[in-house]
Amino acid sequence: MQQHQAPARRVTIVDVARHAGVSTTAVSKVLRNAYGASPAMRSKVQQAIAELGYRPSAAARGLRGQTYTIGVMLPELRNLFFADILDGIDTQLGDSDYQVLLAAGCNGEKAEAKVIDAMIDRSMDGLILIAPVSAKNRLTEIARGVPTVVVGRHGSSPAYDSVTDDDITGAALVVDHLVGLGHRRIAHIEHHETDRVRLAEMPNAQRARGYRDAMIAHGLEAEIDIASTSYTQAGGYAGARQLLDRPQRPTAIFAGADVVALGALEAITEAGLTVPGDISLAGYDNSALAALGPISLTSVDQDGRQMGATAARLLIERIGRRDRRTAQVKLTPTLVVRRTTAAI
Amino acid sequence: MQQHQAPARRVTIVDVARHAGVSTTAVSKVLRNAYGASPAMRSKVQQAIAELGYRPSAAARGLRGQTYTIGVMLPELRNLFFADILDGIDTQLGDSDYQVLLAAGCNGEKAEAKVIDAMIDRSMDGLILIAPVSAKNRLTEIARGVPTVVVGRHGSSPAYDSVTDDDITGAALVVDHLVGLGHRRIAHIEHHETDRVRLAEMPNAQRARGYRDAMIAHGLEAEIDIASTSYTQAGGYAGARQLLDRPQRPTAIFAGADVVALGALEAITEAGLTVPGDISLAGYDNSALAALGPISLTSVDQDGRQMGATAARLLIERIGRRDRRTAQVKLTPTLVVRRTTAAI
DNA sequence: CGTGCTGTGGGTAACGTTTTCCAAATGTTT
DNA sequence: AAACATTTGGAAAACGTTACCCACAGCACG
Numbered sequence: 001m002q003q004h005q006a007p008a009r010r011v012t013i014v015d016v017a018r019h020a021g022v023s024t025t026a027v028s029k030v031l032r033n034a035y036g037a038s039p040a041m042r043s044k045v046q047q048a049i050a051e052l053g054y055r056p057s058a059a060a061r062g063l064r065g066q067t068y069t070i071g072v073m074l075p076e077l078r079n080l081f082f083a084d085i086l087d088g089i090d091t092q093l094g095d096s097d098y099q100v101l102l103a104a105g106c107n108g109e110k111a112e113a114k115v116i117d118a119m120i121d122r123s124m125d126g127l128i129l130i131a132p133v134s135a136k137n138r139l140t141e142i143a144r145g146v147p148t149v150v151v152g153r154h155g156s157s158p159a160y161d162s163v164t165d166d167d168i169t170g171a172a173l174v175v176d177h178l179v180g181l182g183h184r185r186i187a188h189i190e191h192h193e194t195d196r197v198r199l200a201e202m203p204n205a206q207r208a209r210g211y212r213d214a215m216i217a218h219g220l221e222a223e224i225d226i227a228s229t230s231y232t233q234a235g236g237y238a239g240a241r242q243l244l245d246r247p248q249r250p251t252a253i254f255a256g257a258d259v260v261a262l263g264a265l266e267a268i269t270e271a272g273l274t275v276p277g278d279i280s281l282a283g284y285d286n287s288a289l290a291a292l293g294p295i296s297l298t299s300v301d302q303d304g305r306q307m308g309a310t311a312a313r314l315l316i317e318r319i320g321r322r323d324r325r326t327a328q329v330k331l332t333p334t335l336v337v338r339r340t341t342a343a344i
Numbered sequence: 345m346q347q348h349q350a351p352a353r354r355v356t357i358v359d360v361a362r363h364a365g366v367s368t369t370a371v372s373k374v375l376r377n378a379y380g381a382s383p384a385m386r387s388k389v390q391q392a393i394a395e396l397g398y399r400p401s402a403a404a405r406g407l408r409g410q411t412y413t414i415g416v417m418l419p420e421l422r423n424l425f426f427a428d429i430l431d432g433i434d435t436q437l438g439d440s441d442y443q444v445l446l447a448a449g450c451n452g453e454k455a456e457a458k459v460i461d462a463m464i465d466r467s468m469d470g471l472i473l474i475a476p477v478s479a480k481n482r483l484t485e486i487a488r489g490v491p492t493v494v495v496g497r498h499g500s501s502p503a504y505d506s507v508t509d510d511d512i513t514g515a516a517l518v519v520d521h522l523v524g525l526g527h528r529r530i531a532h533i534e535h536h537e538t539d540r541v542r543l544a545e546m547p548n549a550q551r552a553r554g555y556r557d558a559m560i561a562h563g564l565e566a567e568i569d570i571a572s573t574s575y576t577q578a579g580g581y582a583g584a585r586q587l588l589d590r591p592q593r594p595t596a597i598f599a600g601a602d603v604v605a606l607g608a609l610e611a612i613t614e615a616g617l618t619v620p621g622d623i624s625l626a627g628y629d630n631s632a633l634a635a636l637g638p639i640s641l642t643s644v645d646q647d648g649r650q651m652g653a654t655a656a657r658l659l660i661e662r663i664g665r666r667d668r669r670t671a672q673v674k675l676t677p678t679l680v681v682r683r684t685t686a687a688i
Numbered sequence: 689c690g691t692g693c694t695g696t697g698g699g700t701a702a703c704g705t706t707t708t709c710c711a712a713a714t715g716t717t718t
Numbered sequence: 719a720a721a722c723a724t725t726t727g728g729a730a731a732a733c734g735t736t737a738c739c740c741a742c743a744g745c746a747c748g
Contacts, residue, residue: 012734023698028736038696058466059411060734062403063703069466071445077430078632083421086448099462101415102446104430118443122402122413122466266637288422293610294638356704367728372706382726404704407733 011052020048031056062123068097070315071119074130075107079259080288081304085130085151088308096316098125109133120146126315136197147318149311155201156328161314163307163329167203170300170333171210171254172217174282177298177335178252179218182344183280186215187225187250189239189260204231207256207284231256236263244271251279251344258283258290261297261340276342286336296339306331355396364392375400406467412441414659415463418474419451423603424631425648426474429495432652433472440660442469453477464490470659480541491662493655499545500672505658507651507673511547514644514677515554515598516561518626521642521679522596523562526688527624530559531569531594533583533604548575551600551628575600580607588615595623595688602627602634605641605684620686630680640683650675 013031017024022041029037030045037045048054058067072089074082086102093100103119105112112134119127124146131152132139142148143159150162178186188211191204199205208226215224227242229235236255243250244267253268255261261283268279275281283290286301310329318324357375361368366385373381374389381389392398402411416433418426430446437444447463449456456478463471468490475496476483486492487503494506515532522530532555535548543549552570559568571586573579580599587594588611597612599605605627612623619625627634630645654673662668 010734013736014734024735025698025700025737026696029697032736034736036696041697055461055465057407057734058462059403059406060703061736063401063407063705063734064736065703066736067403067466077421077427078424080422086421090448090450099459099466100447101462102448103444104434104446106434115443117399118402118445121399122411122443262636269637289636292606292633292636292639293613295636354704357706358704368705369707369728369730370726373727376706378706380726385727401704404733405706407704407735408706409733410706 010057011054013054013056016045016048016052016054019052020045066125067123068099069122069124070098070100070126070128070312071116071122071124072100072102072128072130073105073112073115073119073132074102075105075112075133077104079285081285081302082130084304085308085311088305088310089128089312090308091305092309092312093316098316105132107133109135113138116142126319128311128315131203136201147315147322149315149318151307151311152203153201154203154206155197156326158326161311161318161327161329163311163314163331165203165302165307165331165333167206167333168210168213170284170302170335171207172214173300173333173335174254174284174298175211175214175218177337178254178280178282178341179220181252181280181341183252184220185223185225185248185250186220186252186254187227187243188254188256189227189229189236189243189264190256191231191235192228204256211254225250229260231260233259233263233266236260236265237267238263240264240267244268244273249279252341253279253281255281255283258285258287258297258299260284261299262289262295265295265297265340275340280341280344282341290336290338298338298341299336300333301336302333303331354401355398357398357400360389360392360396360398363396364389410469411467412443413466413468414442414444414470414472414656415460415466415468416444416446416472416474417449417456417459417463417476418446419449419456419477421448423629424633425629425646428648429474429652429655432649432654433656434652435649436653436656437660442660449476451477453479457482460486470663472655472659475547480545491659491666493659493662495651495655496547497545498547498550499541500670502670505655505662505671505673507655507658507675509547509646509651509675509677511550511677512554512557514628514646514679515551516558517644517677517679518598518628518642519555519558519562521681522598522624522626522685523564525596525624525685527596528564529567529569529592529594530564530596530598531571531587533571533573533580533587533597533599533608535575535579535600536572548600555598569594573604575604577603577607577610580604580609581611582607584608584611588612588617593623596625596685597623598626598628600628602629602631602641602643604628605643606633606639609639609641609684619684624685624688626685634680634682642682642685643680644677645680646677647675 013024013027017027027045030042061067103115105115126147129150140159148160150160154164190208193199193205227239229239255264261281283297283299286299290297290299357368357371361371371389374386405411447459449459470491473494484503492504494504498508534552537543537549571583573583599608605625627641627643630643634641634643
């Protein structure tokens with residue numbers, strides 16, 4: 001028994017070939033289930049692989065072709081909704097040969113570019129970009145180089161597949177629900193957006209549009225009232241403060257995201273008002289946050305698992321046939337009613 | 345202008361060399377800041393790199409040596425505490441050449457092994473394992489092959505560095521605080537553990553031990569009362585139910601983790617009791633959950649950022665000198681008092 | 689008995705880096 | 719001016735796979 005066994009050179013395909021008494025080509029064929037290997041040889045090689053504990057080097061593979069690695073970029077780790085998407089991806093890819101690796105883009109165009117470049121440098125076989133903030137032509141450029149699926153960004157591209165949730169419908173669900181409860185002065189807190197493309201593609205912009213459309217559909221055009229801040233807790237607090245200061249304060253607030261609702265809740269409580277007694281409050285995302293007993297927020301559920309699974313499926317298909325036409329899958333959200341909304 | 349520009353072969357080190365009129369060796373030297381390149385050549389090459397937008401292929405690099413990639417395994421994405429650790433790692437590695445890639449181990453020994461193997465296959469330069477559940481000798485084996493830092497697991501190893509938080513002290517902080525408020529019947533909800541090594545190494549076991557020790561130190565040995573469930577919301581609910589059914593129910597509950605406290609809160613509320621009126625409640629981790637206004641849970645803060653930064657620093661050091669003696673860094677937690685604990 | 693398949697298996701050249709070397713040029717000391 | 723060190727730059731061999739060939743055997747067909 002040695003104290004310091006030599007650094008233990010990794011066992012390679014050559015070792016396996018020698019041990020099984022065949023060529024490396026043969027081993028490679030078995031590894032990839034490629035054509036041209038008899039059952040006899042197949043089992044001989046598989047046995048050698050098992051005996052030696054051989055594992056193919058992804059680096060060497062990457063140099064030649066596939067790495068069996070899929071990169072997932074997500075904007076941040078703190079948003080629990082993204083964990084659902086990841087679950088969906090993992091479920092779908094669970095027993096495939098692909099390994100999923102994650103990196104956070106930190107919601108900045110620069111950090112996002114760095115992360116995506118890093119994934120490309122590592123010759124990943126495919127990319128799933130969750131709610132990317134990069135410019136559209138940048139995304140297209142990326143997708144031309146490597147199979148890509150974009151999640152949570154509306155609008156279609158000839159270069160990448162996309163999976164979105166119908167945010168317009170989601171916003172309408174909230175408005176319909178509140179109107180059904182007798183509310184008319186329903187306000188909205190949105191994430192401020194100026195860029196033209198983003199106005200069309202980003203979920204936050206779609207939610208605001210859905211709110212407006214639904215209000216108009218209910219003949220409440222005159223009651224439309226939007227506080228434009230950001231999708232953060234602080235943004236929710238600020239937005240609610242603005243709305244509460246109106247001469248006639250709203251009887252219901254539709255926050256564009258659950259964290260926003262949380263900030264709003266804080267502002268409302270601070271103002272000495274109660275939810276849903278004085279004001280009804282609804283969020284968006286149905287994050288774990290919303291489900292928490294003491295919060296119990298009415299929210300729009302996006303089924304992240306489904307989105308993730310769909311994205312993974314589309315990606316695998318595209319890796320298989322890169323010239324396939326791109327698909328745009330749009331899922332439909334549902335409303336989860338909890339204790340923050342009530343009849344007026 | 346072509347419709348379908350050719351798949352655009354990646355620009356390689358050879359292209360750069362040709363464009364700059366030097367050898368590939370020279371380019372490689374510049375790339376790695378290696379010895380043997382004059383300032384003149386350096387700038388010439390750098391210009392060529394910029395002009396061609398060259399990026400080194402990590403796959404090719406991996407085949408020869410470093411990949412400039414660090415793998416982080418974390419048990420799950422839903423625990424916000426891990427996001428803090430990640431932030432720390434990112435901060436520390438921010439402007440280094442290393443890229444961090446994540447994968448979730450899903451809290452299972454098998455899934456964990458798969459993830460770690462995948463990282464090794466991809467010739468990552470170093471691994472940070474957060475709260476791994478694998479057997480200790482497995483960890484040692486891994487660490488012999490690739491520089492490794494283990495976070496959140498007590499006990500030392502000659503093969504890997506480790507970063508932990510002093511869970512015994514953390515538990516004592518809670519008990520001291522509650523005793524200071526006049527509590528005597530202080531119960532604990534722990535994560536059940538039987539394995540001997542784990543009993544010594546896992547944070548949950550340490551917290552239980554710290555609770556016991558602190559109770560004894562306060563002369564409250566007779567009041568020690570532990571519900572043994574799991575570190576989940578459901579576990580917290582079940583544990584609290586057990587404790588509430590005692591002939592003399594506790595006046596304070598110390599939950600081993602914030603999610604556990606959340607489950608406990610549910611059970612307590614359901615039983616028609618109030619927090620902290622009837623029962624004081626404390627958690628552990630000071631997750632974003634605990635800070636939420638409506639919850640406002642007294643909890644032990646572990647400074648995940650600091651842990652992550654330390655782990656990253658140790659890892660870089662070890663990558664530099666693989667034969668350096670291993671270090672065990674133990675950080676000290678602090679107590680964050682909020683609204684769920686009060687004088688009896 | 690040629691002729692053409694089909695099924696098996698292997699030889700070998702990439703893939704894009706890094707890392708030894710080694711050679712030439714330049715500078716520094718006797 | 720000879721001897722020696724230092725700096726500068728390059729040639730070429732790995733690293734572990736895969737993919738494109740080609741060779742050979744066995745077989746069916748006319």
